[in-house]
Amino acid sequence: MRILVALVLLFVFSGTAVAETRYIVDQAQFPMRAGQSTGHKIVRMLSSGTAVELLGQSADGYSHIKAGGKEGWILSRYLMNTPAARDRLQLFEKELSQLGELKKQKLAVEAESEKLKAENSRLEADLALLRKTAASASEMLEENKSLKAGSEEAKRALEEFRSDTESITNAAYQRWFMLGGGAILAGVLLGLLLPYVRLRKKKRWGGY
Incomplete structure (x- = not known):
C-alpha cells in the first residue's frame, strides 16, 4: 500500500515538474444554425x-442574422455591438501605420x-538682379544716345568753327594780298614819280 502511494505521489510531482505554460488562442468560431436550437443543422461557422x-x-x-449571403440563427450572447478587441x-x-505614413509624407512635403x-527666393534674387541689370543697360543706352547726340553737336560746332576759321583766313589772305599789292603798286608809282620830282627840283633850284 505504501509503495502504491509513493508511486502515485511520484507520478503527480513528476507531471507537475514537466508542465509548460500555454495560452488560449484569440480565435473562436461559433455555429450559425438553420433554426433556433442546437438541434438544427449548422449552416456555417462564423469566426470571432x-x-x-x-x-x-x-x-x-x-438572433436572426445574414452573413456571407446566407441566413441563419445564432445565440444572441455571441453578438456584440462593437468589433472584437483583436479587430x-x-x-x-493599421491606423497608426497610416498615421506614421502620413507623418512621413508630411515631412516630405x-x-x-x-x-x-529656397528656389523661389533664388529666382526672386535672380529676377531682381536681372531687372537691375536691365535698368542699368537702359540707362547706359540712354547715356550712349546722349553722348552720341553730344558728339554730333560737337562735330557740327567743330565744322562751323572750321568754316568760320577758313572764312576768316581767306578774308585775311585777301586783305594781306590787297595790302601787299597796294604796297607794290605804291612802290612802282613812287619809283616812277621820284625821278620826275628830282628833275623838277633841280630846274627850280637852277632858276634862282
Whole structure:
C-alpha cells in the first residue's frame, strides 16, 4: 500500500515538474444554425469578429442574422455591438501605420516646401538682379544716345568753327594780298614819280 502511494505521489510531482505554460488562442468560431436550437443543422461557422447583418431577435435568446449571403440563427450572447478587441487592435495598428505614413509624407512635403521656398527666393534674387541689370543697360543706352547726340553737336560746332576759321583766313589772305599789292603798286608809282620830282627840283633850284 505504501509503495502504491509513493508511486502515485511520484507520478503527480513528476507531471507537475514537466508542465509548460500555454495560452488560449484569440480565435473562436461559433455555429450559425438553420433554426433556433442546437438541434438544427449548422449552416456555417462564423469566426470571432465577423460582421453580420441582424435581421431580428427572438425571445428565447436567438438572433436572426445574414452573413456571407446566407441566413441563419445564432445565440444572441455571441453578438456584440462593437468589433472584437483583436479587430480593434488590428484597426488601431493599421491606423497608426497610416498615421506614421502620413507623418512621413508630411515631412516630405514640408522638406519639398522648404526646397521650393529656397528656389523661389533664388529666382526672386535672380529676377531682381536681372531687372537691375536691365535698368542699368537702359540707362547706359540712354547715356550712349546722349553722348552720341553730344558728339554730333560737337562735330557740327567743330565744322562751323572750321568754316568760320577758313572764312576768316581767306578774308585775311585777301586783305594781306590787297595790302601787299597796294604796297607794290605804291612802290612802282613812287619809283616812277621820284625821278620826275628830282628833275623838277633841280630846274627850280637852277632858276634862282
